[in-house]
Amino acid sequence: MKRPVRIHNLGGAEAIILHRPHPTVQALTRQLTAIGLQVRQVWPALDASALGADFVFFDADMGHDEQFPWAPGTSPMPMIALIGSEAPGRIEWSLEAGAHAQMLKPVGDNGAYATLLVARATFDAQAALSDEIAGLRRRLGERQTVVRAVTLLSGRGEGDAEAYDRLRQMAMAWRVTLEEAAARVVAAGKDGDGLRNRT
Amino acid sequence: MKRRIDLGLLYSRSGSYSLIGEACRSGALAAIAHINADPDLDISFVPVERDPGGNIDLYAPLCAEILNDTGARHVVGCVTSWSRKEVIPVLEKLGGALWYTVPYEGFESSDHVVYTHACPNQHLLPLLDWVMPAHGKRAYLTGSNYIWGWEINRLARETVQASGGQVLGERYLPIGSTDVTRMIEEIRASRPDFILNSLIGPSSYDFMAAYRALGAEDAAFRPDRCPVLSCNLTEAELPALGERAEGLVAAGPYFRGLPGWPGAGSFGSSHEASAFAAVRELARLLAGRPGAEALPLADLLAGPAGIIDPETHHTRLPVVIARVEKGAFRVIQHRGEVAGDPYLSRSRAALAPHLRVVS
Numbered sequence: 404m405k406r407p408v409r410i411h412n413l414g415g416a417e418a419i420i421l422h423r424p425h426p427t428v429q430a431l432t433r434q435l436t437a438i439g440l441q442v443r444q445v446w447p448a449l450d451a452s453a454l455g456a457d458f459v460f461f462d463a464d465m466g467h468d469e470q471f472p473w474a475p476g477t478s479p480m481p482m483i484a485l486i487g488s489e490a491p492g493r494i495e496w497s498l499e500a501g502a503h504a505q506m507l508k509p510v511g512d513n514g515a516y517a518t519l520l521v522a523r524a525t526f527d528a529q530a531a532l533s534d535e536i537a538g539l540r541r542r543l544g545e546r547q548t549v550v551r552a553v554t555l556l557s558g559r560g561e562g563d564a565e566a567y568d569r570l571r572q573m574a575m576a577w578r579v580t581l582e583e584a585a586a587r588v589v590a591a592g593k594d595g596d597g598l599r600n601r602t
Numbered sequence: 603m604k605r606r607i608d609l610g611l612l613y614s615r616s617g618s619y620s621l622i623g624e625a626c627r628s629g630a631l632a633a634i635a636h637i638n639a640d641p642d643l644d645i646s647f648v649p650v651e652r653d654p655g656g657n658i659d660l661y662a663p664l665c666a667e668i669l670n671d672t673g674a675r676h677v678v679g680c681v682t683s684w685s686r687k688e689v690i691p692v693l694e695k696l697g698g699a700l701w702y703t704v705p706y707e708g709f710e711s712s713d714h715v716v717y718t719h720a721c722p723n724q725h726l727l728p729l730l731d732w733v734m735p736a737h738g739k740r741a742y743l744t745g746s747n748y749i750w751g752w753e754i755n756r757l758a759r760e761t762v763q764a765s766g767g768q769v770l771g772e773r774y775l776p777i778g779s780t781d782v783t784r785m786i787e788e789i790r791a792s793r794p795d796f797i798l799n800s801l802i803g804p805s806s807y808d809f810m811a812a813y814r815a816l817g818a819e820d821a822a823f824r825p826d827r828c829p830v831l832s833c834n835l836t837e838a839e840l841p842a843l844g845e846r847a848e849g850l851v852a853a854g855p856y857f858r859g860l861p862g863w864p865g866a867g868s869f870g871s872s873h874e875a876s877a878f879a880a881v882r883e884l885a886r887l888l889a890g891r892p893g894a895e896a897l898p899l900a901d902l903l904a905g906p907a908g909i910i911d912p913e914t915h916h917t918r919l920p921v922v923i924a925r926v927e928k929g930a931f932r933v934i935q936h937r938g939e940v941a942g943d944p945y946l947s948r949s950r951a952a953l954a955p956h957l958r959v960v961s
Contacts, residue, residue, distance in 0.1 A: 433900075437711035438947055439947025512694055513712065
């Protein structure tokens, strides 16, 4: 699936850098300010005001779960790990914390813009996938309802295949999912007669 | 007694874009002469020149040579974005600064570079904003196959589409290639309202010739009906283009004879004017501050405010749209001064009205 990268709305966005005072924070702040972001440096932990930020850069070297006002991996905005030590344990922790992109320390003259775009594209892709998965889960959970609806409809002398086909036509006519139509059939009662006039 | 300060010049005087290099170079040299003759300034510049001859692989080593072998910390130079990207790591390593004096595609803000010519909110976006109401919203995009053409056309595509327009074709040529037949055939077949030309050097010259021939054949392709637009053509290349340039519409901060920017003086082109402005601004930052020539760029810019935005290192420039008529640019719209916004993140609100989708 091709998703256009949202490029143009970085102006005025807020970035939080969760890192102790350090030249890396200065260099990163310079880059982000040049790009047009508002930058706030925070240490040692984020409070609830961080929930409104558009991006969070966090220190992967000295970071721990308690620094964030949300559960690991559930940040409401893109997160970028600032990695100094490439020790596997730290990389693992930053991934579990929910990094959508990373920058290597020391941060120098460039790299922030590409990182912002990658982090946001990854964040958006994850959010879209999560929505899709939640929808699929919901539909899977409704399998039993579909079976019951087909049984109800076929109870009137039709075979399973015809009953299933009729359920699909109801869903199309009502412009709802098959599962939603099945739920209506089940709710409407034993033989589905109450629904006939609605098709 | 004037402090003598070495100043690097890194322009190619041969190769496919030498006309632009020469124009910038003469602007820089004119500013140096001007400053050296000014009794009120306590500094004089000693130019240290290196000529990469249009060879991309020579920019980094020659820039290192200037910074290592002479006292120069500031280098005025580079024409292509590619060469600028080659030089930046050298500047970072050796603590130098580049003054970049040609239009470019934006999306950069190096701590070691000052950008004194236009970026897209100062050339491309105003140009599209002028052309779409005047000629229509059906665009054909051409470019040389490297970052300048790609990025200008990406932004043009996005802007045209957001305005409810259409991109009828987009085609690239390798730098130096003059194989323009296919582009011309596509233009003949798709009949756009305007053409954006981001080709450089001989590709651009041959394209302009072939398009002029097409216009002679079919009036729908004459410049008054379907103009060719450019963000990078200036008077520096008019001699190479001759009659082929007639009717071309360009955006830039300066056209020959236009008063106001960069102050007193007359310049051959915006390339010349921009290089002049760069050297003069550097002189202003160094004058009366002994030792300032050794300061890192960020510290130097922290001094009294001038034309350079210390956050982006870009400059506020006039935005002028002009058409080539009888061999010279004639101004058709002067849009005032606009601050450089390399990431298009600051002028977004101002842009929004133009991006309304017409349904």
